Amino acid sequence: MSALTGQTHAQERILYRGLSGEDVIRVQQRLKEWGYYNGPVDGFYGNETQQAVVNFQLNNGLVPDGTVGPETWTALGFPPAPAALPPGEPAGVSRGVTNRDEVYLLARVIEGEAADEPLLGKVAVGAVILNRTRCAAFPNSLAGVIYQPHAFESVSNGQYNRPVSEESLQAAMMAMCGWDPTGGCLYFWNPAKPVNPWIWTRDVVTRIGRHIFAR
Numbered sequence: 001m002s003a004l005t006g007q008t009h010a011q012e013r014i015l016y017r018g019l020s021g022e023d024v025i026r027v028q029q030r031l032k033e034w035g036y037y038n039g040p041v042d043g044f045y046g047n048e049t050q051q052a053v054v055n056f057q058l059n060n061g062l063v064p065d066g067t068v069g070p071e072t073w074t075a076l077g078f079p080p081a082p083a084a085l086p087p088g089e090p091a092g093v094s095r096g097v098t099n100r101d102e103v104y105l106l107a108r109v110i111e112g113e114a115a116d117e118p119l120l121g122k123v124a125v126g127a128v129i130l131n132r133t134r135c136a137a138f139p140n141s142l143a144g145v146i147y148q149p150h151a152f153e154s155v156s157n158g159q160y161n162r163p164v165s166e167e168s169l170q171a172a173m174m175a176m177c178g179w180d181p182t183g184g185c186l187y188f189w190n191p192a193k194p195v196n197p198w199i200w201t202r203d204v205v206t207r208i209g210r211h212i213f214a215r
């Protein structure tokens with residue numbers, strides 16, 4: 001395998017906090033070479049690696065979401081990976097987010113935010129998160145939305161690290177396949193819990209389970 005092949009293969013994976021592997025090692029090595037990272041080159045994408053990525057992004061005019069996506073890979077000096085289409089699928093068809101790691105990340109937040117909700121409620125939470133990636137008011141990557149400071153209580157308090165249920169994984173996949181029971185909502189909250197009064201100024205669309213959904 002040539003060095004170029006190894007570099008393009010790395011870009012097939014979007015990196016964010018909590019992941020590990022050889023592609024994380026590549027990022028850590030490059031950031032260390034360029035003076036952004038002083039931690040161990042251990043292949044684990046922890047807080048120190050994430051902060052190094054943020055600092056690199058800030059210095060290179062990129063969105064500082066702490067996620068290594070295509071633009072950050074390129075800025076780090078790794079050539080873009082060629083796009084591959086599934087057999088029989090025509091060019092120009094958008095498949096959205098399909099990365100296995102992203103399915104699991106979405107499922108973790110669904111579990112943290114909606115563990116006691118019915119399947120429909122879990123899918124709705126996943127849909128809101130995905131809707132944010134397509135809205136200019138939020139980061140344009142899944143990890144960027146999820147790790148936006150104070151965006152989700154379960155991420156802030158660590159509840160999204162609980163074991164993921166099969167139903168939450170199913171809900172994540174259903175949401176990623178395009179099912180949106182909320183009709184395009186960007187917010188959800190439990191009215192039984194203390195919330196910022198500002199949230200009630202949003203356009204309420206529906207209620208599913210214990211959550212209210214709004215645009």
